[in-house]
Amino acid sequence: MPDERYATGMSVRRSVLGDAHVDLAEARKTAFDADFQRFIVEGAWGSVWSRPGLDKRTRSMLVIGLMAALGHEEELAMHIRATRNTGATEEDVKEVLLMVAVYAGVPAANTAIRIAKEVYADLPPAPSPQGEQR
Structure with a gap:
């Protein structure tokens, strides 16, 4: 096993x-x-x-929220990069981080938003569903 x-x-x-x-x-x-x-x-x-019980997209968003709330910056960046593989979108991450602001505090969300912006700036554009780059 x-x-x-x-x-x-x-x-x-x-x-x-x-x-x-x-x-x-x-x-x-x-x-x-x-x-x-x-x-x-x-x-x-x-x-x-x-x-x-949960799909990868949902698990991904939960982990991002938890890492942001707990201040685990390296893990947060890693899981934001991983959204390219889990199906969670930038819009999903933005919504999760707004929830973090309400339930874990503005400073935690502020740091997480900074990290997300840095990660997204470093990532190549995500392909659109039709295979085109956006």
Whole structure:
């Protein structure tokens, strides 16, 4: 079961964060953090993200709101970049961050909006549904 959960977790992690991100994280893994990395893959990706109850877009928006509310800036930026793979749009993220302002505070949302603007400025334009660049 753990190996199956790990394989499922890696598959989901790659589908959300992208191969380049996961490959880099795996290349940076050392003996010091190998157990922690396995825990993340099995627990977060293999047990929670892989559940059928919510789609990736919804999970993505929840994680963005939580990371913004908790002030986890690196994770927030990573999950905003991952929206290209989860289906959450810039409009979705904007709405989530407005909710953060109301329920977690304006300073948390202000920081998150700054990070989102930086991430979106660095990303290439998202393809439109018809395959055209917007």
